[in-house]
Amino acid sequence: MKSLNPKATKVFLRLIDGLQKPGDAKKIDNANGAFMAVHVELIHQNKHGRHFSIAHYYEQQGDLMRDPDMVFLLSASDSQIYPLTFRQDGFPPVDQVAAEAADGESIRFNRKIQADLVSFANLWMKNIREQQGFEEG
Secondary structure: OOOHHHHHHHHHHHHHHHOOOOOOEEEEOOOOOOOOOOOEEEEEEEEEOEEEEEEEEEEOOEEEEEEEEEEEEEEEEOOOOEEEEEEOOOOEEEEEEEEEOOOOOOOOEEHHHHHHHHHHHHHHHHHHHHHHOOOOO
């Protein structure tokens, strides 16, 4: 399975900083409304590692819409970050499951979809870094 590149990994680790247990969450909005806030939540933990949701949201007719929402695994075995899922609301909606790291099971994944999610996530982390004013170092 492919993992995030080193620059994207640095951004990801900054986003999840301080989230220790499932249910911990935070919103990062350093752009004063110029860009969407980033919502980060530790959603699950198992033998494979910690599962995080990172998302942008917008409101449409009173409903919160994901734009997008990705789930990542911070691996317990090698400390690498692996994109697992991608979801984008709107029309047409997109819902991709590239990998599953369920309790008590081996990780199952689709090599092509998972590689596509890594490419997207690497670019998305770069955009988040720029939009939220994170230092590159």
